[in-house]
Amino acid sequence: MAKKKTTTTKKKTSSKKVSLGLSKQNKIILGSLLILFSMALFFSFVSYYFTWQDDQSLLSEFANRNEQAKNLLNKFGASVSHFFVYKGFGVASLILTVMLCITGLYLFLSLDKKGLLKKWIWGLIFMIWISIALGFFAETKPLLGGLVGYEMNDFLQDYTGKIGVVLILIFGLIFILVRFFKLTPEGVASAFKKKTSSLKSELKSTGEAEPATAPAPAKEAVTKAEKEEPIVLDTYTHKKDIPPLKTEVEPIDDFEVTVPVEEETEEDLAMEVEKIVEEKEESTNIADKLVEDFGEFDPTLELGNYKFPTMELLDQHGVTGGITINQEELEENKNKIVDTLKNYKIGISQIKATIGPTVTLYEIVPEAGVRISKIKNLEDDIALSLAALGIRIIAPIPGKGTIGIEVPNKNATIVSMRSVIASSKFQKAEMELPIAFGKTISNETFVVDLAKMPHLLMAGATGQGKSVGLNAVLTSLLYKKHPAEVKFILVDPKKVELSIYNKIERHFLAKLPDSEEAIITDNAKVINTLNSLCIEMDNRYELLKVAMVRNLKEYNAKFKARKLNPNDGHKYLPYIVLVIDEFADLIMTAGKEVETPIARLAQLARAIGIHLIIATQRPSVNVITGIIKANFPARIAFRVTSKIDSRTILDAQGADQLIGRGDMLYTQGNDVTRIQCAFVDTPEVAKITEYIGAQRAYPNAHELPEYSGEDSGTSIDYDIADRDAMFREAAEVIVTAQQGSASLIQRKLKLGYNRAGRIVDQLEAAGIVGPFEGSKARQVLVPDLTALDQLLSNERS
Numbered sequence: 005m006a007k008k009k010t011t012t013t014k015k016k017t018s019s020k021k022v023s024l025g026l027s028k029q030n031k032i033i034l035g036s037l038l039i040l041f042s043m044a045l046f047f048s049f050v051s052y053y054f055t056w057q058d059d060q061s062l063l064s065e066f067a068n069r070n071e072q073a074k075n076l077l078n079k080f081g082a083s084v085s086h087f088f089v090y091k092g093f094g095v096a097s098l099i100l101t102v103m104l105c106i107t108g109l110y111l112f113l114s115l116d117k118k119g120l121l122k123k124w125i126w127g128l129i130f131m132i133w134i135s136i137a138l139g140f141f142a143e144t145k146p147l148l149g150g151l152v153g154y155e156m157n158d159f160l161q162d163y164t165g166k167i168g169v170v171l172i173l174i175f176g177l178i179f180i181l182v183r184f185f186k187l188t189p190e191g192v193a194s195a196f197k198k199k200t201s202s203l204k205s206e207l208k209s210t211g212e213a214e215p216a217t218a219p220a221p222a223k224e225a226v227t228k229a230e231k232e233e234p235i236v237l238d239t240y241t242h243k244k245d246i247p248p249l250k251t252e253v254e255p256i257d258d259f260e261v262t263v264p265v266e267e268e269t270e271e272d273l274a275m276e277v278e279k280i281v282e283e284k285e286e287s288t289n290i291a292d293k294l295v296e297d298f299g300e301f302d303p304t305l306e307l308g309n310y311k312f313p314t315m316e317l318l319d320q321h322g323v324t325g326g327i328t329i330n331q332e333e334l335e336e337n338k339n340k341i342v343d344t345l346k347n348y349k350i351g352i353s354q355i356k357a358t359i360g361p362t363v364t365l366y367e368i369v370p371e372a373g374v375r376i377s378k379i380k381n382l383e384d385d386i387a388l389s390l391a392a393l394g395i396r397i398i399a400p401i402p403g404k405g406t407i408g409i410e411v412p413n414k415n416a417t418i419v420s421m422r423s424v425i426a427s428s429k430f431q432k433a434e435m436e437l438p439i440a441f442g443k444t445i446s447n448e449t450f451v452v453d454l455a456k457m458p459h460l461l462m463a464g465a466t467g468q469g470k471s472v473g474l475n476a477v478l479t480s481l482l483y484k485k486h487p488a489e490v491k492f493i494l495v496d497p498k499k500v501e502l503s504i505y506n507k508i509e510r511h512f513l514a515k516l517p518d519s520e521e522a523i524i525t526d527n528a529k530v531i532n533t534l535n536s537l538c539i540e541m542d543n544r545y546e547l548l549k550v551a552m553v554r555n556l557k558e559y560n561a562k563f564k565a566r567k568l569n570p571n572d573g574h575k576y577l578p579y580i581v582l583v584i585d586e587f588a589d590l591i592m593t594a595g596k597e598v599e600t601p602i603a604r605l606a607q608l609a610r611a612i613g614i615h616l617i618i619a620t621q622r623p624s625v626n627v628i629t630g631i632i633k634a635n636f637p638a639r640i641a642f643r644v645t646s647k648i649d650s651r652t653i654l655d656a657q658g659a660d661q662l663i664g665r666g667d668m669l670y671t672q673g674n675d676v677t678r679i680q681c682a683f684v685d686t687p688e689v690a691k692i693t694e695y696i697g698a699q700r701a702y703p704n705a706h707e708l709p710e711y712s713g714e715d716s717g718t719s720i721d722y723d724i725a726d727r728d729a730m731f732r733e734a735a736e737v738i739v740t741a742q743q744g745s746a747s748l749i750q751r752k753l754k755l756g757y758n759r760a761g762r763i764v765d766q767l768e769a770a771g772i773v774g775p776f777e778g779s780k781a782r783q784v785l786v787p788d789l790t791a792l793d794q795l796l797s798n799e800r801s
């Protein structure tokens with residue numbers, strides 16, 4: 005069965021590729037073919053009505069070259085017309101030619117194909133209706149309705165008689181008028197009124213020759229309105245004598261419209277009108293032309309043969325079917341809930357159960373007059389009577405008006421990663437960075453977009469499923485994204501959890517230029533990486549600014565459409581996902597040094613495609629500080645040990661009542677959703693990374709901008725003779741732009757990052773730019789080019 009599934013998904017992707025692969029040229033060719041074919045059919049059908057009797061005997065002589073048919077399209081025309089008109093829909097077959105022509109136009113002009121299916125459905129409805137209607141006259145004129153019309157008519161008449169068929173046709177007509185032409189009785193009436201009033205006014209305007217008589221009816225109307233003044237009751241006093249609010253109506257006695265009439269001149273003055281010369285417009289701009297010639301830029305081309313991991317790499321974990329429902333357990337729990345509440349004199353009017361993989365949700369509607377807080381306070385008592393851990397009471401369930409009691413199932417079902425990855429919700433997810441976390445309480449696959457979160461905080465006591473959760477996130481992305489589209493930066497102070505991802509270093513990981521390990525385990529390196537990410541962020545913002553777009557998605561779309569020139573430093577920008585396991589450890593040792601860049605990234609990086617996922621097992625306030633919390637709206641809590649921890653993570657309690665083993669709460673603002681995290685074991689992840697790692701890779705891991713730490717660059721004293729050959733040009737670029745950034749030099753002079761960085765150091769030594777200021781651009785100390793000239797010539801002398 006599993007095999008079947010993968011083959012179908014494969015098929016799907018390949019079919020997608022085919023439809024996408026229809027280039028503009030092919031569309032034009034196919035479109036024109038369809039248009040011409042529809043014209044051929046049209047001529048055949050029309051001429052068939054005049055020639056069908058003569059050509060009838062030729063139908064069986066198609067292959068005989070000596071025979072000629074009278075149809076405009078000869079034997080081909082006679083045969084297809086016989087098929088569509090005689091044996092098909094009669095006159096209504098002409099609709100088919102129209103539909104084909106429209107389809108051809110859609111292709112020819114590369115229009116959006118969205119409405120096309122609807123047009124075809126309506127075309128078919130019209131064809132059937134018309135052919136049945138005309139089938140009525142089949143006995144005298146068989147060609148009107150065709151065989152279809154005749155047979156359907158005959159069939160319907162056998163059951164409903166002639167009157168029945170007429171009534172069915174009338175219903176069909178009403179259906180068409182209402183659904184297709186959007187006609188309603190009111191619409192018809194108002195259109196009719198409009199028509200008659202416009203007719204009347206036309207008549208009036210022709211009848212009223214003298215404009216002086218025009219005001220009379222208006223006056224009459226005013227006086228009439230005054231006469232028929234309604235009696236208005238005051239809402240407070242209920243007296244009649246309070247006059248209603250009057251709107252002053254100016255008497256329009258002198259109402260006259262003067263139209264400037266051009267006085268006829270005695271002689272017509274001849275005037276020559278200069279011919280308007282329209283400026284020639286280029287039908288395509290350069291970007292369109294490039295796209296036309298080379299197709300859209302495909303970032304995946306370099307690893308064009310990359311194969312996404314297959315479903316076989318994931319385990320079923322013994323779960324083949326869905327959840328098995330234990331009817332006895334359900335009944336028992338229901339009775340216990342009802343009895344416990346009854347003991348506290350709380351009556352229930354309704355109870356409903358939704359069975360999830362680990363917990364079952366009992367939704368109860370208490371009898372009228374019961375206070376919700378009373379039920380909420382009974383949480384422990386209900387837990388005691390059910391003898392179960394992890395009871396959570398949601399009172400009330402937002403948007404439902406019921407009270408939820410979540411009771412853990414005796415036998416929890418593992419949610420395998422395979423089942424969520426294979427779910428159509430994940431497969432069809434039209435998201436930038438889709439993540440399948442697991443299944444909700446109602447057994448639905450829970451898929452969210454990391455790009456929308458935009459950063460994720462994960463916390464939970466040790467051994468409750470955090471590492472599995474992180475693996476689930478990474479696995480989801482590996483199954484959905486090409487190496488060109490997303491890069492990970494993995495920080496793993498525990499050194500063992502994420503090391504399996506080493507194998508995909510050259511496919512999916514990003515690292516600092518000089519570092520050997522792609523997975524960062526050293527805290528000092530984390531600081532460098534975070535600062536480097538800040539530089540990357542600034543660089544990306546600069547690129548976005550130049551491209552005049554607001555976010556990464558728009559930028560990449562523009563780049564793909566070849567509207568951004570790679571020679572100006574533009575390139576396809578992959579998403580960057582930074583994953584930090586054991587954040588507590590990091591913040592304890594590095595404190596502000598880590599917190600500041602993380603906060604900066606969290607605040608600003610969403611638009612440029614850098615997303616952070618941080619996990620911690622110590623959810624205390626000095627780890628998850630206010631500034632971090634404020635920038636991480638999406639949070640996941642696995643089981644924690646205290647209510648306070650739960651509040652620290654979620655701003656709500658509940659995480660202390662989870663049952664562990666991947667049982668988690670997810671929030672992205674207000675609502676808290678309970679989810680059973682999908683389970684992916686380390687060997688499975690190892691298999692996936694091996695599968696990817698064995699394929700052709702990029703020469704290196706994705707390189708992040710260089711960041712050499714704050715102390716570098718302060719004590720440099722470069723010799724003038726050692727200066728870079730491009731030093732002067734670089735100095736001019738910096739002084740002209742009054743912006744001391746290495747990336748500017750990189751772009752303008754087309755240099756590598758390292759060389760640009762060295763030049764900036766030399767500029768600093770020469771006193772042209774100020775010292776390093778973190779991720780901000782350096783200050784430029786020389787105001788203009790004249791001052792620069794002076795400075796450099798002084799230096800030489």
Ligand SMILES: Nc1ncnc2c1ncn2[C@@H]1O[C@H](COP(=O)(O)OP(=O)(O)OP(=O)(O)O)[C@@H](O)[C@H]1O
Pocket residue numbers: 418419464465466467468469470471472473621665666667680681682683684
């Ligand atoms: N979604 C899940 N479904 C079933 N079992 C799970 C799930 N998640 C975790 N477990 C079980 O819990 C164990 C511990 O999980 P995990 O290693 O992810 O915990 P952790 O929170 O990362 O712990 P630590 O902080 O010590 O690394 C796993 O070995 C597994 O047996």
